[in-house]
Amino acid sequence: MFTGLVEGLGKVQSIQHQGRDARLLIDTRGLGFEDVAVGDSIAVNGVCLTALDPSAGGFAADVSGESLSLTSLGALSSGDKVNLERSLTPASRMGGHFVTGHVDGLARCSERRRDGGSWRFAFELPPQLSRYVARKGSIAVDGISLTVNAVSGNRFEVNIIPHTLEQTNLGGCQVGSRVNIEIDLVARYLERLMGLDARGPDGDWRDDLLAGKS
Known part of the structure; x- marks a missing residue:
C-alpha cells in the first residue's frame, strides 16, 4: 500500500x-x-x-x-x-490517499496550460473508468496522489503546483503523453458492494440511485 x-x-x-x-x-x-x-x-x-x-x-x-x-x-x-x-510503514504519515499500485488503465494528456503560478493538466480516460472520477475526489496519476478539479465526460483536470512539477515526472508530461491511472480504492469497492446489493452481480446500481431508490 x-x-x-x-x-x-x-x-x-x-x-x-x-x-x-x-x-x-x-x-x-x-x-x-x-x-x-x-x-x-x-x-x-x-x-x-x-x-x-x-x-x-x-x-x-x-x-x-x-x-x-x-x-x-x-x-x-x-x-x-x-x-x-x-510502501507504507506503521509510522508513515498518510498525506495522500490509499494507493495500491494496481493500475486500472492508461490516460492521455490532452491539455497543459499555465494557471496562475501553477499548471493545469487535462487527461482523457478510457470510457469504462470515467464513472469512477469525481470533482474533488482523489486519483493517482503515474503514482502521484492528486485532487480532481473538474470532470467532463471522460476528461478530468488537475492543478499541479511548481513543487510537484519539479519533484515528479509530470514536468516532462506533454500533450499526447500517456500516464498510468489508478482510481480511488473506495470508488472501486463502492460500485461492487452497491451493485451486488441493489441489482445483483450484473446490475447497475447507478440507475437505482438516480431513481431515488436504495
Missing part, C-alpha cells in the same frame, strides 16, 4: 527484455533508498514492483508481459525518469 506522495525521481538505467517480460534497472543514487531490501514493494510510476538486487546505486525489478502491455512501463527507455515511492 502507498500514499501517492512521490519520494523521488529515479532514472531507468537499463531495460533487459526477457521474452514477453523485462527487467528494469532503476538508478536511485541521491534519493535515500539505500535501505531498500530484497522483496520490498516500490511503486514505479504508480506500478507496484518487487525490488531485486538492491545496492547503494539502485535496484532491479522484474516486469511481466501483462504489466508491460497494460501500463506505461512498456514504453520506458534508458534515461527516462520515473516516480518512486516505497
